[in-house]
Structures are given as C-alpha cells and as structure tokens.
Amino acid sequence: MSSQWSILFVDDDRDFLDAQAAYFSSRGHTVHTAESSREALDLIETTIPDIIFLDLMIEHYDSGFRLAYQIRRHEHLDNTPVVLLTGVARETGERFDQEDEGLPRWSRLDRFVDKPVTGRQLLGIAEELLAAKGDQGA
Amino acid sequence: MATARILVIDDEYGVRSGIRQILEMEGYEVEEAATGKEAMTLLHSSEYDVAFLDYRLPDIDGLTILQMIRQDELEIMTCMITAYANIDTAIAATRQGVDFFLPKPFLPDDLLGVTETLVRHKQARSEAERLRKEHEAGLLALAEEKTQTHSLISSLRDAVLVVNKDGNVVLVNRAMAAILDLPDDETAPRPAADLLGAGPLASLVEQLAAPQKDRTIGQLSLGERSFMTSIVTFRDDDGQALGRILTLSDISQVRRLAMEKERFIRTMVHELKSPLGAIRSLIEVATDKSLGDNLDSYLPMLQRAEGRIDNLVQLIGDLLSLSRSEQTESRGELELLAIEPAVTGALRLQAERIAAGRIVVHTDLEAGLPPILASSDDLDLIMSNLIGNAVKYNRDGGRLEVRARHIGEWVRIDVKDTGIGIAEENLDLVLTEFFREKRSETRDVEGSGLGLSIVKRLVERAGGRLEVASIQGEGSTFSVLLPA
Numbered sequence: 001m002s003s004q005w006s007i008l009f010v011d012d013d014r015d016f017l018d019a020q021a022a023y024f025s026s027r028g029h030t031v032h033t034a035e036s037s038r039e040a041l042d043l044i045e046t047t048i049p050d051i052i053f054l055d056l057m058i059e060h061y062d063s064g065f066r067l068a069y070q071i072r073r074h075e076h077l078d079n080t081p082v083v084l085l086t087g088v089a090r091e092t093g094e095r096f097d098q099e100d101e102g103l104p105r106w107s108r109l110d111r112f113v114d115k116p117v118t119g120r121q122l123l124g125i126a127e128e129l130l131a132a133k134g135d136q137g138a
Numbered sequence: 139m140a141t142a143r144i145l146v147i148d149d150e151y152g153v154r155s156g157i158r159q160i161l162e163m164e165g166y167e168v169e170e171a172a173t174g175k176e177a178m179t180l181l182h183s184s185e186y187d188v189a190f191l192d193y194r195l196p197d198i199d200g201l202t203i204l205q206m207i208r209q210d211e212l213e214i215m216t217c218m219i220t221a222y223a224n225i226d227t228a229i230a231a232t233r234q235g236v237d238f239f240l241p242k243p244f245l246p247d248d249l250l251g252v253t254e255t256l257v258r259h260k261q262a263r264s265e266a267e268r269l270r271k272e273h274e275a276g277l278l279a280l281a282e283e284k285t286q287t288h289s290l291i292s293s294l295r296d297a298v299l300v301v302n303k304d305g306n307v308v309l310v311n312r313a314m315a316a317i318l319d320l321p322d323d324e325t326a327p328r329p330a331a332d333l334l335g336a337g338p339l340a341s342l343v344e345q346l347a348a349p350q351k352d353r354t355i356g357q358l359s360l361g362e363r364s365f366m367t368s369i370v371t372f373r374d375d376d377g378q379a380l381g382r383i384l385t386l387s388d389i390s391q392v393r394r395l396a397m398e399k400e401r402f403i404r405t406m407v408h409e410l411k412s413p414l415g416a417i418r419s420l421i422e423v424a425t426d427k428s429l430g431d432n433l434d435s436y437l438p439m440l441q442r443a444e445g446r447i448d449n450l451v452q453l454i455g456d457l458l459s460l461s462r463s464e465q466t467e468s469r470g471e472l473e474l475l476a477i478e479p480a481v482t483g484a485l486r487l488q489a490e491r492i493a494a495g496r497i498v499v500h501t502d503l504e505a506g507l508p509p510i511l512a513s514s515d516d517l518d519l520i521m522s523n524l525i526g527n528a529v530k531y532n533r534d535g536g537r538l539e540v541r542a543r544h545i546g547e548w549v550r551i552d553v554k555d556t557g558i559g560i561a562e563e564n565l566d567l568v569l570t571e572f573f574r575e576k577r578s579e580t581r582d583v584e585g586s587g588l589g590l591s592i593v594k595r596l597v598e599r600a601g602g603r604l605e606v607a608s609i610q611g612e613g614s615t616f617s618v619l620l621p622a
Binding site for chain 2: 012013014015016018019020022023025026035057059115116117118119120
C-alpha cells in the first residue's frame with residue numbers, strides 16, 4: 001500500500017466535500033466526491049477507491065446503509081474500508097446502536113464516526129484502517 | 139322537667155283533680171280525661187310525656203288504652219293506677235307495655251317520685267329515638283353518597299378496577315369494562331385472575347395481588363393506545379389493607395406529542411450540526427494551510443463558511459418564529475391592516491434577488507379590499523416568506539404574481555411563481571417542519587425548511603387557511619385566505 005490513497009467521499013453537503021477534497025489533496029491523495037448514492041455508484045464503476053467515507057443521511061435517514069451494502073456487492077470493493085459518518089447517530093439511538101458489537105458485522109461497515117468531524121480525525125482513521133488492511137494483506 | 143305534659147285518665151273526679159293539684163304545684167302541665175274515648179281523642183290530638191290511667195273506666199278499660207297506645211306507636215310513658223292491684227292485672231298491664239304501676243291509695247310524694255322518674259325516662263327515650271332517626275337519615279345520606287360515588291367512578295375517563303383484600307374484583311367502571319370487553323359496569327365479585335387472566339391486562343394480575351406494595355406505576359400498550367397504569371393499596375383508618383385500585387389513564391395523545399417533539403428536536407439538531415460540520419471543515423482547510431501560503435486561495439471557502447453561518451442565523455431566527463407561531467396569542471397587537479403595505483414591504487426585501495434573477499413582478503390587488511385583523515408582524519412574516527419562496531424557487535427571467543381578491547367573507551391572496559414547482563407526492567409534506575425537496579434544482583437554494591410551517595401556523599392563528607397548488611416544472615401558487 002502506497003501512502004497515496006484514492007478516497008471517495010459521499011455526502012450531500014457540497015461545502016463538506018470541497019473542504020475534505022482540499023484537505024486530502026494537499027497531502028497528495030486523490031479525492032473523489034459524490035453528492036448522491038447514484039453518483040457514488042456510477043463512480044465506483046470506473047474508480048476503485050482505497051477507502052470510502054459515507055454520510056448516513058444522503059437521500060434518506062438510512063441511505064448510507066443501503067449504499068454501503070451496494071458498494072460491498074462490487075467485487076473490487078469487497079475488502080475496502082467503509083466508514084459511516086453520522087450526524088444523528090447519537091441523537092436517534094433507536095435506529096442503531098453504535099456500541100452494538102454485532103453492528104459492523106451485519107452492516108459490514110468498518111467504522112462509525114459522529115459528525116461534525118475534522119479532516120485530521122478522518123486522516124487518522126484512514127491511516128489506521130489502511131494500515132490494518134495492509135497487515136492483513138501481508 | 140317543668141314543661142312535661144301529663145294526662146290523667148280516671149273516671150273519678152276526686153282522683154283526677156287530686157293528681158292534677160299535686161303535679162301542677164310542681165310545675166307540670168296536666169290535662170284530664172274521664173272516659174277511655176276522651177283519653178284516646180286527647181292522646182291523638184296532642185303530645186304527652188306521661189299518662190296516668192285507671193284500670194277501670196266506664197267505656198273501655200285501661201288495658202285497651204295501653205294496647206291502642208302501643209298500636210299507634212305513641213311516644214308516651216304510662217303508669218297504671220288502680221285500687222284493685224293484684225298480680226293478674228299487673229301482669230296483663232305489663233304485657234301491654236305499661237311502664238309503671240301505682241296502687242291506690244298513694245301518697246303525693248309517691249306520685250311525684252313516679253312522675254319524675256317517668257318524665258326522665260321519657261326524655262331519655264325521646265333522645266334515643268332522635269338519635270336513631272338521625273342515624274337512619276345518616277345511613278340514607280351515606281347510601282345516596284355511595285350511589286353518587288359509584289356513578290362518578292363509572293363515568294371517569296380513566297379505567298378503574300377495584301380488588302378487595304381477598305383478591306376479588308368488586309368494581310369495574312365503564313371505561314375498564316370497555317377495555318376488558320365486559321358487558322357493563324356491574325360485575326359480581328370474582329377473582330382478579332379469572333377476570334383478567336386471559337385478557338389484555340393479564341400482566342397486571344400478579345401486581346394486583348401484592349397489597350404490601352402501596353403504589354405501583356407502569357406503562358401498558360393496548361393496540362394503538364398507551365396507558366399509564368397505577369395500582370394503589372387502600373387502607374382503613376388502622377392501616378389495614380382493604381384492597382387495591384387499578385387505574386389506567388390513556389396517555390396516547392401525550393405520547394404522540396412527545397414523540398413528535400422528539401422527532402422535531404432530532405431533526406433540528408441535525409439541521410444545526412450539518413452546517414456546523416461544513417463550517418468546521420471549511421475553516422480547517424485554512425488552518426491546515428491545505429491550499430498553500432497565499433491567503434487569497436482560501437477566500438472562496440471562507441466566504442462559503444460565512445454563507446453557512448448566515449444560514450444558521452436565519453435558521454435560528456426561523457426556529458424562534460416557529461416557536462412564537464405555536465403560541466395561541468400573537469405577540470403583536472391585533473389591528474385592522476391593509477394588505478398592500480405588507481406586499482410592498484416583502485417585495486422591497488427581495489428587490490436585489492428579483493433584479494438578479496430578472497424576475498418580472500406583477501401585483502394585482504383589488505381596489506377597495508377590506509382590511510384584515512392580524513398583528514402586523516405576523517402579516518409581514520407571512521408575505522415575506524411566501525414572496526421570498528416565489529423568488530428563491532423561480533427561474534431566471536420567471537414571473538411572480540401577487541393577486542388579492544375579496545371573496546365573500548374572505549380576503550384571498552395568491553402568490554404565484556413560474557418556478558420549479560413541487561412534486562405531486564410532496565404537496566402535503568411541504569408544510570411540515572424541515573421538509574425540503576431534494577432535487578437537483580433545489581440543491582443550491584438555501585432554506586431552513588421552516589418557512590411554510592411558520593406561515594401555516596400564523597395564517598391559522600389569524601383564523602384563516604393556507605392552500606398550495608403546484609405543478610412540478612411549471613410553478614406553484616400559495617393562497618392565503620384570511621377573514622375579511
């Protein structure tokens with residue numbers, strides 16, 4: 001794994017996407033952004049990102065889950081770290097419990113992160129997840 | 139003592155007047171009867187405390203008089219006076235309820251002693267009778283109160299069930315009978331487990347049978363309804379448990395409101411967090427110097443952060459307006475207002491955007507429109523929101539029309555645009571809080587999603603209604619109807 005990653009951000013907030021693009025591009029990474037599930041699915045037909053950050057509420061309150069499932073079905077992305085960004089996780093509680101140990105298994109998501117989140121936090125998460133994956137691969 | 143009334147019944151004048159003189163000297167009120175018939179007439183027409191009666195009378199004898207006194211339940215003490223005192227007459231007289239026996243001849247002191255005793259007895263007996271009657275009346279009142287209490291419990295909105303200390307259900311009110319699907323609100327005592335065992339309240343049987351607990355509170359869902367359950371032990375004055383009362387209070391409405399409020403707050407938090415997240419990320423690009431050392435590179439992102447802050451401020455303002463519009467009373471004073479200034483004011487606020495979008499504005503306010511009764515703050519907010527939307531969601535070079543008409547008892551104001559319109563399936567949703575259509579056309583339009591909710595509430599508070607008509611891709615018309 002090179003230290004230059006291809007990252008996909010899926011979020012309906014253009015400002016958030018542009019800011020992350022600037023932050024990660026300045027570190028030499030390639031950033032792809034999608035504002036909808038449709039755009040994201042189109043993008044992964046031609047691009048294979050190393051890591052994907054998804055917002056939970058894209059079109060609906062749980063679009064992120066559905067999109068993650070669809071991404072996993074893609075053969076090249078079966079093992080790609082997928083991180084779910086949630087602006088409402090802590091408040092809802094009823095939809096899913098982040099502390100639930102079974103959650104990563106059934107959702108096949110690697111990490112849940114509460115919004116608002118900084119680029120620096122996301123960078124740390126990406127480094128951690130990609131290093132773990134590198135170890136596994138090795 | 140002195141007011142006691144005495145009747146002397148004797149055919150011998152001497153005896154009568156003798157007794158009379160002695161008793162009158164002591165302050166008694168005395169009347170005489172020489173025959174049985176005379177005596178009965180007097181006894182029925184007036185009240186006496188004591189009657190002295192001779193055993194032998196010319197018409198009916200003393201025993202018969204005693205019998206009549208008893209039959210007619212006259213409240214009077216009787217004393218038989220006779221010269222023929224013997225055991226037989228004494229027994230016969232006693233059988234007829236005579237209170238005392240005084241043989242002739244007697245001394246004045248004997249007579250006075252007997253009289254005094256009998257009067258005292260009479261008074262004690264009257265007092266006892268009075269108490270008995272009072273008690274009876276009390277019982278009657280109690281019974282009536284019981285009936286009242288019963289019908290009161292019966293008509294309570296809350297469902298009530300009472301179990302006695304033996305675990306038998308002794309009372310089920312109408313609301314409870316409906317829940318338990320029982321025929322009416324009267325049930326013969328039967329064990330709580332039998333009555334509730336297989337029904338919707340089966341889970342409460344165990345709690346009902348635990349009188350050592352003074353109060354158990356819980357929640358229960360039956361179909362679509364939610365109840366607060368309360369089981370209370372009721373005790374006598376000595377603290378002995380007499381039974382338990384189960385009450386079910388329907389809290390469905392409260393719960394529904396609480397859930398709506400919770401959902402609102404959740405959405406609100408999301409709506410506040412999202413822009414904050416974006417602002418934070420935009421600023422981080424600058425603090426991280428992601429775009430190099432030239433400050434100018436950061437200006438576009440910082441300006442976007444500023445724009446998001448402006449929107450947040452607008453959102454907070456809208457939240458306050460929404461909260462105020464929920465109050466039943468308008469904050470501003472109600473006055474008779476013309477429509478025109480509110481329309482002109484709202485158009486002036488949008489002048490810059492109207493010019494930028496090259497929107498053609500057409501106002502058509504009927505001449506002689508009656509004024510409407512509202513607070514001017516409310517009317518301004520209604521018009522600025524509707525006209526603001528018509529500008530925001532319009533097309534470049536589109537048309538905005540404001541029309542007002544006096545129709546019957548209403549003033550109708552239509553705000554019509556030739557903008558992007560609303561999808562048919564969303565027509566009902568556009569008036570709910572935070573709802574915004576997610577379409578490519580709306581992506582760059584800023585808004586809190588609260589404006590129409592505010593307008594709807596303000597219009598309704600002014601006694602009017604808000605109507606929406608729209609065709610996606612062609613435009614929308616929002617109509618405010620206010621009482622003229």
